[in-house]
Amino acid sequence: MSATRRQVLATGASVAGIAFTGAVSELFAGTAVAQEMGRSGYGPLVPDPDGLLDLPKGFRYRVLSRTGDALRSGEGEVPSNPDGMAAFAGRRGRVHLVRNHENRFDGKIGVPTVDGLTYDPMGKGGCTALELDGRNHVIGERVAIAGTAVNCAGGPTPWGTWLTCEETEDKAGTNGYTKDHGFIFEVDGADPHRSGAVPLKAMGRFQHEAIAIDPREGIVYETEDAFEKPFGLFYRFLPEKPRGGLGSLRAGGTLEAMRVPGVPDLSAIQEPGASFDRIEWVPVPDTQAKETPIRLQDFGKKGITHAQKLEGCYWGDRSVYFVSSFAKSAEGSAADHYGQVWKYEPHRRRLTLVIAFGPDTDIQMPGESPDNICLAPSGGLMVCEDGGGAQHVYGLTRDGELYEMARGADNIGTPEEPEWGEFAGVTFAPDGETMYVNSYTPGTTFAVTGPWRRR
Template identity: 40%
Template sequence: MSLDRRSVLRGAAAGATGVGFAAVGSVPTLAEATPARRHTPYPVNRPFPPLVDDPKGVLALPPGFKYTVVTKAGETKLKTGQPTPGAHDGNAVFNDGRNYLLIQNHEIGGNTALGVPPIEGTVYDAGVGSAGGCTVISIDRDGRNRGEWVGISGTLTNCAGGHTPWGTWLTCEETEGRANGTTRLKDHGYVFEVWADGETAHPVPLKALGRYAHEALAIDKSRTHIYLSEDASGPNGLFYRWTAPAGYRLGPRSWKDLAKVDFGTFEAMAILGDDGQPIPDVAYLTSAQLLRPFRVAWVPVPDRDAVSVSCRKQLADGTVTRGKKFEGVFGTDEGVYVVNSYAKSGTTDLPADAIPHDGMVWFYSYKAKTIQLVTYFPENAAADKGTGAKYFDYNFDGPDNVTVTPWGSLVLAEDGNASSHILSSTPGGPTYAIARNMLNDSEFCGPAFSADGRVLFVNIQSPGLTFAITGPWRDYLA
């Protein structure tokens, strides 16, 4: 489909631009969320002060903050004696009344010494050996590890996921690997539900949610929809929605129903331009569209189990809206955030006249059925070069995982081209660095705030580290 960009963007609202800045608007919160609105000022949080280098060379943090290492791949141990698996990725944090319980993904694509061990009762596919999966970590209020165990094993490339209202974690396989009779005895590319109690395990693929390179997901307040992202190329990935049958609400036993491939409906998002036609790729949109609501249509996916053709390839270009790296997803009571990590012109799968930029954060409103760009990262060549810690703390690119803090602002994990940061971002205000990886150039993953607002849990994917970061969060975020 040929695209008349001026037609698509006609009437778009002008918005502020700049590295890591968003236009003015209100912010959805966990407890009482509303979609971002144009021309409604939102009080910008107090700026985080410049980061202070860590004498240990691990994490640079603002003054008054500190970290505790909770797990380290190959060094800390599971209760069954094996070493903590590597490739830490997405997290969700729960509370058992005394300790925090962190369910953690391990993004491992095949049998390896630091894979998730196949513990009896937790295994989906015995053919993959010690590969991907999830561990569960009990952590006290001071960030100390009180025990770690396997929640699910025998899965592959567990990237991100999403928490459920009933206190479980939906872990996502970022792969489309089919059974091959040797290293894969079953098909992969599914979502699985993981419990934190150390006793419950149902390693059953939730086929109703599609088979593709999953990234993350969120369940809406009504428990009738699940929103899911796809990190894929050739062609670029999609943003999906699963809808429950009439009268059905998701709950603790829904895994049995979601295991049925045709249960509910499964659709992909199309963002509609002024002419009512789908915008082919988010790469056509820029900061000029900040906070402008776009109507959304949902297009059925013919074969969600992708028996012969990948889900995204079943839908023709121009009928849906694609995106380079649909990544983090996090839901509020009123809508869901979804991140596009980057969309630079000249890269694979993008038209030559696409607008160069590093990343976008979107907010989809359940009630309005519209989507708005709430934070925009323009192409940032400065993040690709330069020296010095201070320099990198002001040049951001590549937003990835996202979470909403207990006070309603966003925390983003950066997976960019230079130093990796954890970022505080408020739709309506600037973006600040709240942590920097001093150890290496590995990405941050899985930011998750405890519900009491005391602890931010986050991972460095390689060599596989989990941190509990504490400090005066309320001074800057509340």
Template identity: 40%
Template sequence: MATLTIGGSNRRSFLRRGAPAGGGLFALAAVEGLAARAAFAKDGHKDRVSPDNGGYGELRELTRTDPESGFSQTLWLPEDFDFKVFSVAGSVMRDGNRTPLAHDGMACFPTGRRGEWRLVRNHEERSNPGAGAPAGTPERRYDALGAGGTTTLKVHWADGEPHFDEAWQSLSGTIVNCAGGPTPWGSWLSCEETTAGTRAGWGADHGYVFEVASAAEGEVDPVPLKAMGRFVHEAVAVDPRSGVVYETEDQNTAGFYRFLPNVPGDLAEGGQLQMLKIADAWNYDTRTGQRSGRILYVEWVDVEEADPVEAEEDPLAVFNQGWALGAAVFGRLEGCFYGDGAVYVASTSGGDEGEGQLWEYRPRGGKGGTLKLVFESPDAELLSYPDNITVSPAGNLVLCEDTGRDLPALRGLTREGEIFPLARHEGATEWCGAAFSPDGRVLFANLQGAARGDLGDPALEPGRTIAIWGPWGKGVL
């Protein structure tokens, strides 16, 4: 496999290659199984979970220490699994910068060398203007007062375990970089979950998507992709067949968007932002009163001004344009991923119980498609606030719960719709950015930690990246 780059042949050829390996077979079975599981729950079978924790057995307590920072982490994992903690917030990186706060969304990319991968990781830094610890070089910083951005990590597999090699700043001067998504041409789209700007004391306007090449050896030029919209961004998913980018909005009143690039694979060339509308239904509200499996026919309405000047004062300035044309409303759209010819979207607070929904959008030609509710959580014990979602090597799902409960979990989800805890930790900081290595041997994920404050403050809980590995084949993942 050739080394991934962000230019030339990879951009031009991704449409011919189709969907990335490992992303297409899970969707139909997994989400239909989840819908069936919901039916059992509504019949009073709320206590059903995957037998023997998905085949992995009971969780056991393990403690490991990052040799670089001295930070110790305790996790509960299945028997014969192990983990490492590394790249802790505040630790010095290869370029002399300190690892920023608030580890969040992330993806794992091959490099062309066997057993070597790169992680591109967001930082949801929420310090006030100039109050954080801005990283990167001044000439590459998007906003001199912003302390967020992305870092890139180099890791490799040797002697039966993963090893962390080095990290560096790859995007600087942005803020509240929460989620995003990988592209088929080998880059990471990092999204700002805010529309704050110069009126709030920042040196630049925020609320944009930025592209980071996984192959970049240092900081990329911070180019805001303004045609993709200025709103409270969360995640993105790219349809590898068409190059269309789907975008979610993390607000209680949220829209679901798509971006039609003028040049597929080259998002900086501009395009048209659109918002989902239910055909023959004006301002359809998906948040309550929905029925799993019902097919809703979709059309898309154009957003006339993707970068409205009023967005800083009104974070719904983009949403309101689609709403005026009859677009639909969702509740806190977060995780977003492509598989089996469809886009799957997690509504974190949707549903009659407010515990979350999972929607499937299936394109039908260029003008529309169908929307279907495939799961709505009837009870917090079954699933609470689904956020980041990733696909396992065997085609099942791993969910990051965005919940404030103690002992938050990474949860496995089987094709039969049964849920089980895969990993737990003590405390309330959320799991984020789950991503398997391309060969399926390692599950990488982040524990977010504090999102604002002084990197040198020992009272702050630091963000950190976790690598989990073990006998995946003994269970369903």
């Protein structure tokens, strides 16, 4: 398919539009959501007179941080490219907001190096941590980890830390790096020096995207967003210390990759509800990819299962859900699609295609390239958009109704050719009263409050 979803929307197409099929309610199973959502959305978006963020009537935002401003710690400037993010409860009603910075080796503002928190002084990625009071006033902002690279997404742990993932597999000597990259690092937003800058090497060295943890078994599920064929794998990490706690993942464990018997490429599966039992997990031959990237290694005669654009994943209903954002046969995938949501049930060893985005249905889904997602206080999802043209945060109810929640209003292009930065890292405060979200360019972190409907 050569047309993007946004191009289809622009034509006004209806029959050959791009939308989804499948059971949307699957995405919210086991999350204690309300059974009746009531009306969807919060009304039309109101243009922001300050030209930063359009929101529905009754909602307001506070700018917490902008790239180039001074960090309150005095350690340097707020770095570029804020991406994945999570919020954790602190003492006395405070919130610790841990924020990735997806910096490569280019000229963007890197995360300042700090003694005890820097992995590779030539890496410009990392995390910063904001401390907020109960009214979303910033009372602290500091480096949480530095010297990493391309920190895209990650995920929270059950014990209240953030696992930040490097979406690269560059080795020492490449692009000026002094150490190998492609690891996961644990970050304690409340006290970063407790976590330090230690790569969790047993969890693999590859182009990491996101993680989700089974809170009962302690198993960590990992997605790989590889940029060229053969595409990424879906992994699980069985830790030596499954009971968890800060630093427990350093004890090591076993890394395995998923094999779906008879399915070398998940994009070939197009029918929602398609299910596969007896899923196999194959030990990774060389977790450090010393000579060969993991996805290219020899997994035996039966091979291994690949998928293009494996990105977000989260845990719910005794299952892990993970997303393939799109697949293009022109780039090497077995088939085309505009997005898949898969569900793996460990207790049944069963994999099911829950939702498929594709042609010949409807056109009412988020514009182009849905990316980061999180559960909303109402029980639905919030979805960040990452594509061309106007950029939105969309809400999706468990009944499959879509509504606009926010729209970027900061034009980084020209009046003749406007452009807006993607959204990333959407997350909610522990009490559900505030939505936090990043505008990737120009780097801005917002706190959005208003009449949120609750469960």
